[in-house]
Amino acid sequence: xxxxxxxxxxxxxxxxxxxxxxxxxxxxxxxxxxxxxxxxxxxxxxxxxxxxxxxxxxxxxxxxxxxxxxxxxxxxxxxxxxxxxxxxxxxxxxxxxxxxxxxxxxxxxxxxxxxxxxxxxxxxxxxxxxxxxxxxxxxxxxxxxxxxxxxxxxxxxxxxxxxxxxxxxxxxxxxxxxxxxxxxxxxxxxxxxxxxxxxxxxxxxxxxxxxxxxxxxxxxxxxxxxxxxxxxxxxxxxxxxxxxxxxxxxxxx
Amino acid sequence: xxxxxxxxxxxxxxxxxxxxxxxxxxxxxxxxxxxxxxxxxxxxxxxxxxxxxxxxxxxxxxxxxxxxxxxxxxxxxxxxxxxxxxxxxxxxxxxxxxxxxxxxxxxxxxxxxxxxxxxxxxxxxxxxxxxxxxxxxxxxxxxxxxxxxxxxxxxxxxxxxxxxxxxxxxxxxxxxxxxxxxxxxxxxxxxxxxxxxxxxxxxxxxxxxxxxxxxxxxxxxxxxxxxxxxxxxxxxxxxxxxxxxxxxxxxxxxxxxxxxxxxxxxxxxxxxxxxxxxxxxxxxxxxxxxxxxxxxxxxxxxxxxxxxxxxxxxxxxxxxxxxxxxxxxxxxxxxxxxxxxxxxxxxxxxxxxxxxxxxxxxxxxxxxxxxxxxxxxxxxxxxxxxxxxxxxxxxxxxxxxxxxxxxxxxx
Numbered sequence: 001x002x003x004x005x006x007x008x009x010x011x012x013x014x015x016x017x018x019x020x021x022x023x024x025x026x027x028x029x030x031x032x033x034x035x036x037x038x039x040x041x042x043x044x045x046x047x048x049x050x051x052x053x054x055x056x057x058x059x060x061x062x063x064x065x066x067x068x069x070x071x072x073x074x075x076x077x078x079x080x081x082x083x084x085x086x087x088x089x090x091x092x093x094x095x096x097x098x099x100x101x102x103x104x105x106x107x108x109x110x111x112x113x114x115x116x117x118x119x120x121x122x123x124x125x126x127x128x129x130x131x132x133x134x135x136x137x138x139x140x141x142x143x144x145x146x147x148x149x150x151x152x153x154x155x156x157x158x159x160x161x162x163x164x165x166x167x168x169x170x171x172x173x174x175x176x177x178x179x180x181x182x183x184x185x186x187x188x189x190x191x192x193x194x195x196x197x198x199x200x201x202x203x204x205x206x207x208x209x210x211x212x213x214x215x216x217x218x219x220x221x222x223x224x225x226x227x228x229x230x231x232x233x234x235x236x237x238x239x240x241x242x243x244x245x246x247x248x249x250x251x252x253x
Numbered sequence: 254x255x256x257x258x259x260x261x262x263x264x265x266x267x268x269x270x271x272x273x274x275x276x277x278x279x280x281x282x283x284x285x286x287x288x289x290x291x292x293x294x295x296x297x298x299x300x301x302x303x304x305x306x307x308x309x310x311x312x313x314x315x316x317x318x319x320x321x322x323x324x325x326x327x328x329x330x331x332x333x334x335x336x337x338x339x340x341x342x343x344x345x346x347x348x349x350x351x352x353x354x355x356x357x358x359x360x361x362x363x364x365x366x367x368x369x370x371x372x373x374x375x376x377x378x379x380x381x382x383x384x385x386x387x388x389x390x391x392x393x394x395x396x397x398x399x400x401x402x403x404x405x406x407x408x409x410x411x412x413x414x415x416x417x418x419x420x421x422x423x424x425x426x427x428x429x430x431x432x433x434x435x436x437x438x439x440x441x442x443x444x445x446x447x448x449x450x451x452x453x454x455x456x457x458x459x460x461x462x463x464x465x466x467x468x469x470x471x472x473x474x475x476x477x478x479x480x481x482x483x484x485x486x487x488x489x490x491x492x493x494x495x496x497x498x499x500x501x502x503x504x505x506x507x508x509x510x511x512x513x514x515x516x517x518x519x520x521x522x523x524x525x526x527x528x529x530x531x532x533x534x535x536x537x538x539x540x541x542x543x544x545x546x547x548x549x550x551x552x553x554x555x556x557x558x559x560x561x562x563x564x565x566x567x568x569x570x571x572x573x574x575x576x577x578x579x580x581x582x583x584x585x586x587x588x589x590x591x592x593x594x595x596x597x598x599x600x601x602x603x604x605x606x607x608x609x610x611x612x613x614x615x616x617x618x619x620x621x622x623x624x625x626x627x628x629x630x631x632x633x634x635x636x637x638x639x640x641x642x643x644x645x646x647x648x649x650x651x652x653x654x655x656x657x658x659x660x661x662x663x664x
């Protein structure tokens with residue numbers, strides 16, 4: 001009798017604990033989703049400069065970007081003049097590039113998705129699979145901490161089984177007001193590859209927003225890319241027609 | 254003047270001329286085989302290397318340090334003319350050319366692939382590599398053709414392009430700017446090396462430099478030497494005379510550094526060859542040991558008589574050993590002479606392997622040429638000599654155990 005009771009108690013305890021763990025995962029997942037929505041907005045129009053730094057040279061360009069929902073975006077290089085008009089369209093997992101000089105659109109083949117975008121430390125995948133973090137990963141809360149009077153959540157994100165992911169693990173730091181502070185990218189061997197740090201948080205586009213995004217390679221301290229927002233405007237919606245191949249072919253910025 | 258022992262040994266040899274000749278022939282044949290096969294192996298390596306070198310790599314490269322490992326667009330030779338001047342003055346160099354490479358997206362109407370775009374100087378390239386001769390469809394690039402491109406057979410198939418079709422190339426220039434151009438397929442090449450045919454296109458160097466913002470720079474200066482033997486000398490000459498260039502500094506690489514896989518393949522083949530030769534030598538040694546042993550057993554009675562009239566076992570051993578030595582030396586020398594003659598004949602005339610058509614398609618003549626060298630001539634025979642002499646020691650031990658009275662009565 002006693003044994004049976006004990007077993008029942010054990011089962012109940014296990015169920016309870018399991019539910020608690022499930023709830024924590026759900027909480028972390030909800031937090032990531034909420035932060036992602038906060039950072040991305042429903043739709044946005046922005047202008048930013050991208051500075052690519054290498055040990056012996058650096059180069060910067062200006063980019064104008066439109067985003068809609070979680071996965072559609074279109075952006076053009078507006079400076080330097082030599083590269084102005086080069087555009088990139090991203091819809092779900094696919095990417096196209098447009099070059100005004102030859103007036104052609106090229107679809108990026110899957111084999112090229114891990115290559116650097118325009119020689120920066122952002123890969124095509126970083127851009128194309130931006131919503132992969134939401135779709136393909138399971139998030140667990142590791143710990144919380146207080147930084148500058150604000151609560152910061154440390155979240156570990158592991159890929160779902162058989163999800164078509166690029167990273168073997170991601171680690172996130174999210175502030176209580178849903179602002180991403182850091183995103184670390186690990187390979188399959190759980191070795192750090194690169195880190196994205198959000199800096200200079202200030203009012204931008206009607207809400208608090210990090211104005212500087214810095215992507216740092218883990219194995220080369222002298223190599224990083226900084227994206228700085230010059231203008232950012234959040235919208236409720238943008239016309240779908242903005243995010244089409246014919247739109248890509250006719251740069252308007 | 255021969256000593257009495259030497260004279261006796263020589264006479265003993267020809268007491269049974271058939272056996273002696275057979276043994277000598279066995280040793281000679283083994284030596285002949287070793288000389289020829291080793292020469293043939295060395296010759297085939299030279300052919301392999303020259304073929305691999307001719308398709309693309311060349312014997313020597315001058316390029317920015319680390320370019321070989323990193324393939325970074327920015328690691329360039331800023332002043333190719335200065336390097337060209339050094340190469341022109343280098344003894345042993347047959348021809349050289351400049352190349353520039355960029356990884357880019359190549360797109361046809363339907364498909365896009367990532368591939369290496371190589372900027373070449375058509376005239377100089379034709380003297381350095383087999384590129385011109387492996388263009389199977391269409392024609393080779395004409396000097397000054399800014400819009401033409403040569404495409405590898407497999408890449409052309411993957412892209413679904415034919416002669417005259419347009420390709421869009423989208424990549425990144427040396428300064429990080431976007432390089433985009435439309436090229437027309439002038440020719441399709443097939444080197445037989447799938448990797449090369451699947452992942453590269455060739456275009457004019459001038460047009461490459463303009464589109465990829467190279468500012469006159471190139472990535473590689475590629476040279477071929479008159480023969481493999483000239484490579485080391487040419488390499489050190491160029492290294493000593495390289496024009497100074499800071500960040501990145503320049504380096505000279507030879508084919509072994511450029512194609513480490515080829516060298517490893519050769520080393521592996523050589524090792525398996527050596528194992529085969531060792532087995533051959535062991536077999537020969539045992540058959541010779543057998544002959545030596547037989548000649549002693551057969552002469553037990555004779556040795557008994559010699560001992561009865563006062564010959565010491567040491568003297569008899571010496572006698573037998575001298576007989577073996579004479580036989581071995583005869584065999585080895587004959588084998589070396591015949592091996593050298595056979596090898597030399599094929600070295601001059603070539604050995605037709607009967608696969609001419611297949612190989613010729615890839616710019617290789619179907620004939621193989623063995624390479625006679627001091628190593629291939631002496632290494633095998635020397636080993637045979639040592640092994641047979643060791644084998645000759647064993648039978649002499651029997652002599653020490655002979656008892657004269659028993660030996661005399663031995664039938």
